[in-house]
Amino acid sequence: MPLGIFLYCRLTRQNYGDTTTQKFSKRLSYFTSPLIPIYTQDTCMSIQRTLRLLLLVTSLLAISCRAEDIESSKKTIRFLVSDAWSMPFGKFEKINNQTKLTSGAIKDWQEALAIKLGRKSTVIIVPFVRVARTISGQEADVECFISPDWVPAEMFEWPSPMFSIEEQFVGDTKHAIIISVDDLIGKSVGTVAGYHYPILEKLFKSKSILRDDAPSEESAYQKQIRNRTDYMVMRSVDFAYRKKSDPSSANLNISPLIISKTPIYCARIKGGSVSLKELEAAQRLLLSSKTFEKILQSYL
Numbered sequence: 001m002p003l004g005i006f007l008y009c010r011l012t013r014q015n016y017g018d019t020t021t022q023k024f025s026k027r028l029s030y031f032t033s034p035l036i037p038i039y040t041q042d043t044c045m046s047i048q049r050t051l052r053l054l055l056l057v058t059s060l061l062a063i064s065c066r067a068e069d070i071e072s073s074k075k076t077i078r079f080l081v082s083d084a085w086s087m088p089f090g091k092f093e094k095i096n097n098q099t100k101l102t103s104g105a106i107k108d109w110q111e112a113l114a115i116k117l118g119r120k121s122t123v124i125i126v127p128f129v130r131v132a133r134t135i136s137g138q139e140a141d142v143e144c145f146i147s148p149d150w151v152p153a154e155m156f157e158w159p160s161p162m163f164s165i166e167e168q169f170v171g172d173t174k175h176a177i178i179i180s181v182d183d184l185i186g187k188s189v190g191t192v193a194g195y196h197y198p199i200l201e202k203l204f205k206s207k208s209i210l211r212d213d214a215p216s217e218e219s220a221y222q223k224q225i226r227n228r229t230d231y232m233v234m235r236s237v238d239f240a241y242r243k244k245s246d247p248s249s250a251n252l253n254i255s256p257l258i259i260s261k262t263p264i265y266c267a268r269i270k271g272g273s274v275s276l277k278e279l280e281a282a283q284r285l286l287l288s289s290k291t292f293e294k295i296l297q298s299y300l
Helices: 003-011 021-031 042-074 106-119 128-136 199-207 217-225 236-245 246-250 276-288 291-299
Strands: 076-082 091-097 098-103 120-126 142-145 163-172 188-192 210-214 233-237 250-271
Touching: 003 188, 003 276, 021 217, 076 106, 091 128, 091 291, 098 120, 106 120, 106 276, 120 128, 128 188, 163 236, 188 217, 199 210, 210 217, 217 233, 217 246, 233 236, 233 250, 236 246, 236 250, 276 291
Parallel strands: 076 120, 076 142, 188 210, 188 233
Antiparallel strands: 091 098, 142 250, 163 233, 163 250
């Protein structure tokens, strides 16, 4: 019926007193009556104004919805996470054929940070070797638990560090405890593909020590407890977590030799939707309330 009204009014809006138009209007009314009565010129103009108003309102609603969609995207913070992490920092599981971060300090910290920023969080999980490509594609806003030594530092803006981690050698109790790197000559050392170990790189290159790469920290750990490597590089906090939660670690000991101490950051990816000022302010509030310490201690 609206189309019939529109056609009727369209055909009768000009030269309303013209005989030909009046005859056509009568014929049209014959086919449309009683669904469409005969409308006066004033009535038709009123209907046309109403239709224009409806079109304007519809257009404004569409623009408003689009604006809300854009604003909603700004209220989401995209965290980039490498799937190479292990507990207590990150536990990854396959759910519906997708890798999900289901537990760990990284997950808890990022959720706390998103709340402090007043945003919803989403997690983009990639292999460590794809981190740089994901950053260059501007697919994420922030990456936490990283160091300028591990990633292309120029692709980030860096706030103050969150905390520091120490790495040491872990081996079976039947092997000698490592006191210096020279004790590793001729031994295999479990490492993670793509990870950088400054104090060991020359020895790896000269083949004095055999570097045995695994795709993730968890894989490197599994190799170690099965005695497929002589030693492995592990964070001291990870060793404490394993000793508490995994009986398989009973035969492992840790060297007193600290091979690295690295400041860890939650850094803004250039081009991200979160400003460095916002990120630093939210992080400062969380750290001042010892939120991260509480998160990490909950796993140890």
